[in-house]
Amino acid sequence: MGTRTRTRPDESGKPSYITPAGYRRLEEEAHHLWTVERPRMAKAVQTAAAEGDRSENAEYIYSKKKLAEIDRRLTFLGKRLDALKIVTETPPDDGRVYFGSxxxxxxxxxxxxxxxxxxxxxxxxxxxxxxxxxxxxxxxxxxxxxxxxxxxxxxxxxxxxxxxxxxxxxxx
Structure with missing residues (x-):
């Protein structure tokens, strides 16, 4: 799924800007994680857990770790999407470099x-x-x-x- 960001939400109080296309990509990533990747990994955890001893079950341990990574990413994306300001207006000066140019x-x-x-x-x-x-x-x-x-x-x-x-x- 596209580029992933490691950017932390800005705590300085200044807004973080994003283009409409960039915002859509982050929304699509969150949707894909929630509707495809998370259910697939939850099923893998369930299948691996059914195989018995979880303490030495590499597939179970791996699947749980991947599920936790997906959940962390979903939490991050949810907070990040709420904090972003989408820039939609066209700049006033066509010959100057602005955000989105x-x-x-x-x-x-x-x-x-x-x-x-x-x-x-x-x-x-x-x-x-x-x-x-x-x-x-x-x-x-x-x-x-x-x-x-x-x-x-x-x-x-x-x-x-x-x-x-x-x-x-x-x-x-």
Missing amino acids: WVTVLDDDDQESTFRIVGPDETDAESGAISVESPVGKALLRREVGDEVEIKRPRGTIRYEITAVSHREPKS
Whole structure:
């Protein structure tokens, strides 16, 4: 099921933001865990328990552990979904980078990359979804086409020039 987050609910009192698509993915994960994975694992626990001595029953011990992991994840998702603020409004300035924006950049080697600025619960390096709280996300936020940003990393500084900003999902 998609990317899993380990993000803890923010205790600073600041809202945690998420895109509508990111929120749907978390809801779908919770639904899948509750309707598919949990019943399957509960059945596995029941089947393994019927085999007798539970103290040395590896299948029973494993199934109980997996069921507890599912329950922890469901508890986390329930609390997290309640705490998230879904960002649905389109930004007022079409040429500026805001939460939810797709940003195309050019680095010093003329390599083009496209990032989407998202909440920490929906980051996914493969798809270019980067956290608004990450160094790159923070550097790009509120910038506009033509701006250059510098990000200091342990492996050295990287510079990006913003070449495009969109607030609508690019056509595939």
